Amino acid sequence: MSTELLTKFLTLLFGYAMPALECFKSIEQRPGRTDQLRFWCEYWIILVILVMFDEIAxxxxxxxxxxxxxxxxxxxxLWYPKTRGTDIVYETFLQPLVMQYQPSIEARLQYLRANAGDILVFYLKNFTERGYDLFLRALDYIRSQASRGSRTRSFFSFRGDRTERPSFVDDYGVGGDRRDAARHRRPRSGY
Structure with a gap:
């Protein structure tokens, strides 16, 4: 478990944070160097595709x-100065593949942009309906679990009948302490 945590931390550090800082420096400190900016843009494109692959698979x-x-x-x-793998991966694999499918990718993205509002409304409506149903089912489950217990059954009753609710004052009868409550508890009828 600790090895996995260390690997994830190092991935965040060397895969995201350090390249983001280098990209920032390329933009801010050397505005005339388009080759560095291009390199880091290529890196982020490759990284996004890798993250998408991780999420899907x-x-x-x-x-x-x-x-x-x-x-x-x-x-x-990808970013190490001696290997500069970003150049190789981008120019050899990614650029030819994206160029081949770029028109269909752009058409699908334009369709999604045009219909983003409708899609968002559909998912929000669907989520709220399902969320409400899930909430009601959770309440029913809690109520069914509570009906198994003696004191909690009447406490979680949704009937609003006050006479069935337990009196917690009775538990602390004389001394007001839980240890004393067991000695001074009055027996209840109907349980």
Missing amino acids: GALISKIPMYYELKLAFLVY
């Missing part, structure tokens, strides 16, 4: 031994 990825260690090594390979 998450269940399968967990079965690959040492996947996160390999991912960390790949991310360092």
Whole structure:
């Protein structure tokens, strides 16, 4: 478990934070150097595709031994000054693939942008309806579980009958202390 946590921390540090700082420096400190800016833009494009792959194939990825260690090594390979793997991966694999499918990708994205409001309303409405149903089912479950217990059954009763609710004052009868309550508790009828 600690190895996985360390690997995730190193991935965040070397895969996200350090490249983000270098990208920031490329933009702010050397505004005339478009080659550095291009390099970091290529890196972020590759990283986004890798993150999308992780999200889509998450269940399968967990079965690959040492996947996160390999991912960390790949991310360092991408930005490391001696290897500059970003140039190789982007120009060899990513650029030709995206250029081939760019028109259909753009058409689908334009459709999504145009219908984003409708899609959002649909999902919000669907979520609220399902969320309300889930909330009611959770309340029913709590009520059914409470009906198994003697004191909690009447306390969680939704009938509003005050006579069935337990009196917690009775538990602390004479001394007001839980230890004394067991000695001084009055027997209840109907349980």
